[in-house]
Amino acid sequence: MQLKELSTRSAVSTASIKYYLREGLLQPGEAVTATRARYDEKHLRRLELIQALRQIVGLGIEQIRAIVSLADGGAPRLEVLATVQRVVLRLDPHDAGSSHDAGEGHVRARPGDAVVHLRGWPDEESDARDALDAQLALMERLGIPLSAEILDAYSAAMDTIAGLDLQLTAAAADLDRAILTAAVGMHMHSQLLLKLLALAQASHAIRRFD
Template sequence: MQLKELSERTGISPASIKFYLREGLLPAGQSVHATRAEYSPQHVSRLELIQALRRVVGLNITQIRNLLKLADDGVPRLELLAAVQRTVLQLDEVGTDDGDVPTQGGDSVVRSRNWPDVPSDARKALNTHLERMTNLGVPVADEVLDAYSQAVDNIAHFDITASTAPDDVNQLILAAAVGMHLHGQLVLKLLALAQASHAIRRYQHDM
């Protein structure tokens, strides 16, 4: 297909497609002659991914370029998913070395849930957050960590199963990034509703 048809199929303007080509987000089409190129279904898939990362997840061009470069370089799937999680959940914005130091709560939750005892951006972020809560005088009790980790362990099982199924790397990133973003928001909304419901049960007679 040519640029016009690619634009029609994706709903993305020719100007935006040319911008993505210049920025290196979209691979060049197969040259037909000096002013014309042919594009494939892979270009459609890549454009759908770019639009979702921008409009749904809210990533900027630099963040998208970094993820797509990893994909195009053929990094292992685990490394790619870690990069998606780090970017989508903003784990790279921890901004402190505190997370490099293990915490009792972080180590305990890894053992109790039988999670792999390996370093990761997610574990660093958890350690940093637990340390911050302790410093603010709001330490997390072991039973609270156990209850929270049990709940999210079940959620994560479904998330990873669903988001890592696609073989196409564009669809893999799309499913993982959108899934992490929207499912994370879903968990927060469900938690808010549960908190409101418990508060209503406890205090509605005082109104």
């Protein structure tokens, strides 16, 4: 298909398509002449991904570029999805600082170690683990109680939800579709979880105090 048909089928203006081409978010089409190119279904899927990341997830051009450049560069799917998670959930990638050597070759315990071991999750470095460490350390500094029972209940629920989410992502036929499913899913599901939690808290409060 040519640019006009690509614009019609994707519902993206030709000006926007040309902008995405200049920015490297969309791969060039197959050259037909010096001024014309042919596009295919891969371009349609990429435009769908870009529009979803911009309009639904609310990402900017640089954030989208960080994701699609990995995909176009042949990065492993795990690395691409980790980047999607970091960008979409706005995880702070800084190291919580609790896993470095403690002076004599000893490794200090990290705040999230108990959860990782409790759930049997891989004991691997990730932005998600650093973010959890930082959150738990902050709560401890603020004197917010967090019992083993609460961590067990919360992490068990999240483990189940994450497994369901990953089934959808793993079923995607290509990487662009996997990114779309993961990014939109992370964004919308995280909002859904917050709303469900709010309703559950309100319901418990009504039963107890009303």
